[in-house]
Amino acid sequence: MKFRMIILVLAIISVITGCTDGVKKGNQLTLDKVITAIKAEGPELFSKGKLDDEFVVLSKVKPNVFSIGSPLEDTAKLENIHVYIFDSEQARIDGLITFNKHLETAKLAYYVKAYEQKNALVIYYSFGEIDTKFGDKIQKAMEKL
Numbered sequence: 454m455k456f457r458m459i460i461l462v463l464a465i466i467s468v469i470t471g472c473t474d475g476v477k478k479g480n481q482l483t484l485d486k487v488i489t490a491i492k493a494e495g496p497e498l499f500s501k502g503k504l505d506d507e508f509v510v511l512s513k514v515k516p517n518v519f520s521i522g523s524p525l526e527d528t529a530k531l532e533n534i535h536v537y538i539f540d541s542e543q544a545r546i547d548g549l550i551t552f553n554k555h556l557e558t559a560k561l562a563y564y565v566k567a568y569e570q571k572n573a574l575v576i577y578y579s580f581g582e583i584d585t586k587f588g589d590k591i592q593k594a595m596e597k598l
Contacts, residue, residue: 482573482598484517484538490598491534491575494590496521504535508555511548514539516576521587532563532586537574545574552576570595 488498501518509516516535522528539545549567556565563578568591575595579585 480571481541482538482571484536486598487536487538487573487575487594488519490594491521491591493597494594495523496587496590497524498534499531501533508559509535511537511551511574512539512544514544514548521577523586530580532580533578534591535576535578537576539572539574542572545569545572549574568592568595570598573598 492498498519498521501520503515504510504518505515514537516537519534519536520528520531521534522531537545537548539548549569552567561578563580564582564585566577566579566585566588568575568577573595575591577585577588577591579588
């Protein structure tokens with residue numbers, strides 16, 4: 454009888470932990486949610502697809518790349534963002550650590566700023582170091598998510 458009770462308790466625990474996978478799925482962000490939040494702050498985003506360059510793949514996640522600009526802006530002056538949607542917040546943290554290691558040896562013509570929220574990471578490549586065109590808008594969008 455005790456043996457059956459132990460097996461029943463172990464089975465219930467196994468089912469509960471297996472179903473939740475340690476993460477609330479409804480609490481995770483999607484690419485659509487992130488893009489919608491950024492667009493709601495004013496910038497226009499133009500999809501450039503996914504990149505699979507070794508430098509930009511973080512924790513096995515390829516970024517969705519977008520040009521970011523305002524409606525009347527010269528398309529030659531558009532800046533870029535990379536949007537990563539990870540399986541978990543821990544994967545996002547690990548991905549950002551890897552990205553920062555890549556930056557230590559990279560020689561970029563852009564200034565780079567990271568914005569994080571839950572399982573999402575947005576890397577903004579700006580022409581300006583301090584006076585970015587869209588940094589505040591991306592920050593506001595991420596905070597609202």
